Amino acid sequence: SRCFSDQKILQKTFRVWKEWWTVCRERKLNLRADSHYRHLLHNMIFKAWRAYVCQQQGKRNKHHLAESHAKKQKLLRTWQHWLIYVDVQRTKRSMQIVALAFRERSCLRISWAVWRRRNFQNCTGRKMNVLALQHWAQSLQFRAWLQWRDLYLYSQNDKQKETKAVIHHLHRELKRCMEAWLGYLNLHRAKKRQNELAREHHQGRIVQQCFSDWRLSWECRRRVHAHQKAIEKLSARIAIWRVFAHWKHYVVLCVEETRQYELAEKHRRHHLLV
Numbered sequence: 001s002r003c004f005s006d007q008k009i010l011q012k013t014f015r016v017w018k019e020w021w022t023v024c025r026e027r028k029l030n031l032r033a034d035s036h037y038r039h040l041l042h043n044m045i046f047k048a049w050r051a052y053v054c055q056q057q058g059k060r061n062k063h064h065l066a067e068s069h070a071k072k073q074k075l076l077r078t079w080q081h082w083l084i085y086v087d088v089q090r091t092k093r094s095m096q097i098v099a100l101a102f103r104e105r106s107c108l109r110i111s112w113a114v115w116r117r118r119n120f121q122n123c124t125g126r127k128m129n130v131l132a133l134q135h136w137a138q139s140l141q142f143r144a145w146l147q148w149r150d151l152y153l154y155s156q157n158d159k160q161k162e163t164k165a166v167i168h169h170l171h172r173e174l175k176r177c178m179e180a181w182l183g184y185l186n187l188h189r190a191k192k193r194q195n196e197l198a199r200e201h202h203q204g205r206i207v208q209q210c211f212s213d214w215r216l217s218w219e220c221r222r223r224v225h226a227h228q229k230a231i232e233k234l235s236a237r238i239a240i241w242r243v244f245a246h247w248k249h250y251v252v253l254c255v256e257e258t259r260q261y262e263l264a265e266k267h268r269r270h271h272l273l274v
Contacts, residue, residue: 023189030185041174048167059156070145078136084131088124095229 099113 019152027183037178052163066149070142075144081131081135088127092120 035167095117099117101112
């Protein structure tokens with residue numbers, strides 16, 4: 001009895017030590033997993049931040065290049081318009097000087113000079129109208145470009161807000177999953193301990209129940225075996241009775257057939273005699 005008690009004490013001590021060792025091991029694994037998860041999360045955040053900074057720098061560079069190109073194009077178009085306007089003014093002045101000289105030389109051609117001047121004015125008016133239309137189209141293009149730039153900046157701000165919202169949602173989901181996993185781990189440990197206690201209690205009940213079930217099954221098998229023997233005897237009797245009934249019916253049929261055959265012979269002989 002002392003050896004048996006010592007063995008039980010050793011077994012309980014070993015079981016407690018094993019549970020403590022598993023708990024310590026799970027705690028170490030959890031700490032390693034937490035550190036690895038933090039390191040991975042920091043690495044992902046740093047990569048995302050670096051990509052975001054590079055993207056913003058590229059966008060700023062493109063924006064500066066677009067603004068500088070737009071300013072250069074605007075200055076170039078203004079300079080071209082100013083050169084065209086200077087050429088037109090020079091032509092106007094030269095034509096005016098020629099017209100005045102021609103008027104001084106020939107007073108008889110005043111009407112011709114008036115018509116020519118009017119024609120020149122009409123031509124210059126047409127040119128100025130064309131230039132005005134070009135300037136109006138350029139101003140419309142510039143306004144459209146400004147509107148497109150505003151819409152582009154607005155869409156970029158919306159995209160940035162959406163990315164920030166997605167990142168915040170992912171962080172909240174990760175935090176919620178981590179809390180749920182920790183709660184599940186604690187619940188699993190408590191359930192495991194309860195299951196071990198229930199298993200020890202259940203084993204005794206299973207042994208007792210198995211013995212009672214075996215006894216009941218043995219009694220049931222014995223009754224079934226006796227019932228089967230009775231059924232076999234009854235089936236043998238029924239088979240013999242059926243064989244006897246078939247034989248009796250066959251004998252009756254044979255007698256009936258011979259009687260009919262005799263009657264047929266008598267009838268045939270009587271018919272032959274007639």
